[in-house]
Amino acid sequence: MSVPAHIPGDPAHPAAAARVAVSARAGRLSGEATVPGDKSISHRALIMGALSVGKTAITGLLTGDDVLRTAHTMAALGAGVEEAAGPDGKSVWTVQGRGIGGLSAPQDVLDMGNSGTGARLISGLLSAYPFTSVLTGDASLRRRPMDRIIKPLSATGAKFNTSEGGRLPMTITGASLPLPLAYDSPVASAQVKSAVLLAGLHAPGLTTVTEPSASRDHTERMFRYFGVEVEVGPAPGMGAGAYKASIIGQPELTGRPVTVPGDPSSAAFLVVAALIVPGSHLIIRNVGVNPLRTGLFTTLQEMGADVAFLNPREEAGEPVADLEIKSSALKGIVVPAARAPSMIDEYPILAVAAAFAEGETRMEGLGELRVKESDRLTVMEKNLAACGVSARVSGDALIVRGGAPEGNTTVTIPVNLDHRIAMSFLVLGMAGNRPIAVDDSSAIGTSFPGFIPLMNGLGASITAADGQELS
Ligand code: S3P
Secondary structure: OOOOOOOOOOOOOOOOOOOOOOEEEEOOOEEEEEEEEEEHHHHHHHHHHHHHHEEEEEEEEOOOOHHHHHHHHHHHHEEEEEEEEOOOOOOEEEEEEOOOOOOOOOOOOEOOOOHHHHHHHHHHHHHOOOOOOEEEEEOHHHOOOOOHHHHHHOOOOOOEEEEOEEEEEEEOOOOOOOOOEEEOOOOOHHHHHHHHHHHHHOOOEEEEEOOOOOOOHHHHHHHHHOOOOEEEEEEEOOOOOOOEEEEEEOOEEEEEOOOOOHHHHHHHHHHHHHOOOOOOOEEEEEEEOOOOOOOHHHHHHHHHOEEEEEHHHHHEOOOEEEEEEEEOOOOEEOOOHHHHHHHHHHHHHHHHHOOOOOOOEEEEEOHHHOOOOOOOHHHHHHHHHHHHOEEEEEEEEEEEEEOOOOOOOOEEEOOOOOHHHHHHHHHHHHHHOOOEEOOHHHHHHHHHHHHHHHHHHOOOOEEEEEOOOOO
8 A cells, every 4th residue: 555645634635623532530550552653763764765775664653644744755755655564464664765866856745744853854855955845834833943954954055935934834945966064053953963964965975963962863873774874972162961973975775674663752651641640550562762762761760750671672773672660659850951852752741740749840941842843831831730730930941849630620721733732631631630631632643643542441531522432
């Protein structure tokens, strides 16, 4: 089967209908689970497959909307992208790549949906092709800044034309002879770093990017796995903790098999749910535990969480383990700003854990949360308060005082196209006495298709306001 013609939220097709979901206090959560494939690694596997010669077979690919957009985009740029059942019945995605420099002009606008990662990584790629493409996205993505990638990518010779404020929709006319880059990024952002490295893959010689501290290194690991010469290490003279990655451009890449581990950012919702719902005991198999992604687990352990890593192993250059979680009494701590890059997507669910901890949890250095799928700093402060939890923003810090939500009336949280806000508040509803509703559970399909049935199978009680089955 070739890539599905219908993807939720595609303007060419009806958008997934918003569904209200209500999470009521759960009994204990127990059992074994797996979570869908890592979103970051899934995007990169499709892109690297398209840039390689021959076949890349991907197992465990996340089939959330964000990644399906990237799959469609790779097909629109000339790669062959197909999904079929593998020998064990599990789905395998095959990419027939075109090689570096081999992609062709898309016939239509490229709609990245909700995906900042897709938009920014693919902009890096398109900056190195001498044709014009138009990129757009949903209302959330159209609010997010693109200047952070336009600035470095313009130095390759590519031209960008954005909507007001450096936003999507934008056109990119790539350079015919892309120049290698040396860029010092002011933010620790894997999206910025990866956009530069993907452009550099098409340029002759050395491309280097530094960042103030290391963001997730899935691009560097996957480049290496596909045979790119990659060097990483500290960035001398750029401050303590600064990081540098360099690559040699224009390699010949050959397709290869990729196994995508479960997404630690998705596992995070199960982990926190198990910690805060009394009497719970969960095993989550096959979770990616790249040290640049595990800041939440470290933080929870510091708060007193019983989270153990079992059977550590490596797959396609990425560390993987099984997680065992037992509900625990948590205490508030200070989470240092230096940890933010390793758990940047996990602050909404950490704030939920903090609501069930004794004392105050102070999460520092969260300026980047303002430019995610929603302004997560403001959104968490406001919605926790709406649930009766004491939360405030002070500068770039979020401070939450433990005190589970009480009351009989259901609180409804506006999701505003932010999947992680929807899942975080459904988890909050599992452990307090007060039912919590989210006004659009369909947004969860961005990163975690099947979240609600999975949680209900483990003991949660999430129901649809309209009485229909929730997917
Ligand atoms: C991602 C990087 C992160 C993260 C996003 C996925 C990636 O963004 O928030 O969900 O796959 O590169 P930044 O690195 O820009 O913070």
